[in-house]
Amino acid sequence: MALLTEQSRGVFVIAVTPFKDDGSLDLDSLDRVTDFYLESGADGLTILGMMGEAPKLTGAESRQVIQRVTARAQGKPVVVGVSSPGLAALAEVSNEAMDRGAAGVMIAPPMTMRTDAQILNYYRQACSFIGKDVPVVLQDFPLATTVQISDELLGRLIDELPQIVMIKHEDWPGLSKISKLRAAEKNGRRHVSVLCGNGGIFLPEEVARGADGAMTGFGFPEMLVQVTDLAARGDMDRAQDLFDAYLPLVRYEQQPGVGLAVRKYVLAKRGAIASAAQRQPGAQLDAAAQAEVERLLKRQEKRLSELG
Numbered sequence: 001m002a003l004l005t006e007q008s009r010g011v012f013v014i015a016v017t018p019f020k021d022d023g024s025l026d027l028d029s030l031d032r033v034t035d036f037y038l039e040s041g042a043d044g045l046t047i048l049g050m051m052g053e054a055p056k057l058t059g060a061e062s063r064q065v066i067q068r069v070t071a072r073a074q075g076k077p078v079v080v081g082v083s084s085p086g087l088a089a090l091a092e093v094s095n096e097a098m099d100r101g102a103a104g105v106m107i108a109p110p111m112t113m114r115t116d117a118q119i120l121n122y123y124r125q126a127c128s129f130i131g132k133d134v135p136v137v138l139q140d141f142p143l144a145t146t147v148q149i150s151d152e153l154l155g156r157l158i159d160e161l162p163q164i165v166m167i168k169h170e171d172w173p174g175l176s177k178i179s180k181l182r183a184a185e186k187n188g189r190r191h192v193s194v195l196c197g198n199g200g201i202f203l204p205e206e207v208a209r210g211a212d213g214a215m216t217g218f219g220f221p222e223m224l225v226q227v228t229d230l231a232a233r234g235d236m237d238r239a240q241d242l243f244d245a246y247l248p249l250v251r252y253e254q255q256p257g258v259g260l261a262v263r264k265y266v267l268a269k270r271g272a273i274a275s276a277a278q279r280q281p282g283a284q285l286d287a288a289a290q291a292e293v294e295r296l297l298k299r300q301e302k303r304l305s306e307l308g
Contacts, residue, residue, distance in 0.1 A: 001075060004104035004135035006165045008193045009212035010043025011224045012079060016217065016264055017052045017065060018273040023280060025061050027068060029273040034072045036272040041225035043213070044077040045069060046106060046137075048093075050144060051217050051260055054081055056279040063096055070100045077103030079137055079215075082130075085110035091129040104135035106168060109147040116153045120160070127161050136163050137215075140177075141170035141197065151180050158192055168215050170197035175209050182210035199253055200224050204239050207231035218253065219266025220246060245303040249296045258283045265293060 015037060018029035037045055047069050048054040048062060057065065070078050080097035082105045084090040094105045107126055113119045127136060138157065140149050149157075154177070157164060171177050178194060185191050195215035196206040200223075203214055207228055214224045223246045230239035253262045261283045264276040278284070285293065 001070065001073070001077060001101040001103055004077060004079065004137070004165050004193070006191050006193055008044075008077070008166060009195075011041070011213050011221070011228055012044035012046050012077070012195060012215040013037045013040075013042045013221045013224070014046045014049045014051050014197070014215060014217035015069065016260070016267060016273065017047075017054070017057065017279075019053075019275065019277045019279050021275050021277050023277065025057075025064065026274060027064065029275070030065065030068050031072055032274075033267065033272045034069055036267075036270075037221055038074060038076060040221040042076070042221055043225075044079065044103065045073060046079040046081065046215055048081040049106065050081070050108075050141075051263070052081065053260075053279055053282070056282075062093060066093075066097050066100050066102070070097075070102055079104050079106050081106045081108075081139075083108040083110075083139070085112065087125055087129045090126060094130040094134060098134055104137055104165070105130065106137040106139050108139035108141060108145050109149070111146050113145075113147045116150070116156075119147065119149060119153060120156065123157055123161060123164070127163050132163055134163060135165045136161070137166040137168050137195075138164050139168040139170065139197075140174075141168070143170065143172055143198075151177055154181070155184055155189060158189060162190070164192065166193040166195060168197055169194050169206070169211065172198055172202075175202065175205055178206060178209040178211055199250055199259065200227075201250055201254060203227050204231050204236065204243050207239075208236060217263060218246075218250065219263050219270065220249075241307060245300060245307060249293070249300055252293065252296055258285070258289070261285050262289075262293060265290065266297070269297075 018026040082093040268276040
């Protein structure tokens with residue numbers, strides 16, 4: 001499996017971790033959803049991310065997921081989330097991932113980081129612990145981590161740590177951050193790949209600003225692939241029309257605390273996983289929410305048929 005580079009692009013789907021109704025890990029569904037993502041056109045996968053319920057897994061289960069997905073990925077790059085405030089734990093999961101053939105690891109800053117010096121020092125130490133040959137995805141997601149990485153600090157991290165080859169851009173609002181990164185590259189800063197998250201809610205605009213694709217999840221990953229491709233080719237009207245057909249469901253999935261339940265409900269309905277269950281603690285959709293999702297799905301199907 002090839003390693004991530006600064007030129008990596010496309011759609012790396014954030015994979016859900018399937019569970020059975022009793023809360024146990026569902027390895028058969030893990031195989032099935034991995035195939036589903038790849039058949040939907042994904043260029044790569046990201047596992048053990050925040051929407052993959054990684055903190056709910058035991059160490060042994062995390063190793064099972066890494067082993068299973070990397071073996072199933074048909075040579076496509078797999079990024080493994082290894083974020084941890086403890087660098088020994090971070091390095092242990094990173095070593096396991098790379099030994100199994102992962103393409104790189106994703107690291108978000110711990111929630112305790114508040115100053116530029118703290119954030120910079122953390123990434124220096126993390127990169128040192130995992131080894132200079134391991135490609136790193138820096139996850140910039142202040143809505144979840146509460147850690148603010150300024151444009152200036154992001155540039156310094158890129159300048160000082162060459163193994164950071166990709167930014168998972170999830171700042172919000174953050175479109176200007178993409179523009180500033182690309183402008184800095186024209187003035188001599190090295191290029192890094194930028195893949196965007198936040199459920200794809202700003203995907204057309206992000207690609208138009210210079211993002212290389214998406215690293216996020218959605219119940220219809222083929223939309224992420226198609227919109228990214230159209231926007232990258234400059235067909236913004238078609239990209240926006242297609243995106244708009246899915247936008248009500250994308251918006252509904254943005255609800256804090258219930259978004260993963262929506263995503264898993266849709267994936268289960270589409271046969272990608274056997275159960276929409278989350279490991280506890282985790283939200284479940286009540287009857288009213290399920291009815292709302294069903295209505296959105298019907299309207300989405302109608303709008304797609306009108307697009308042709």
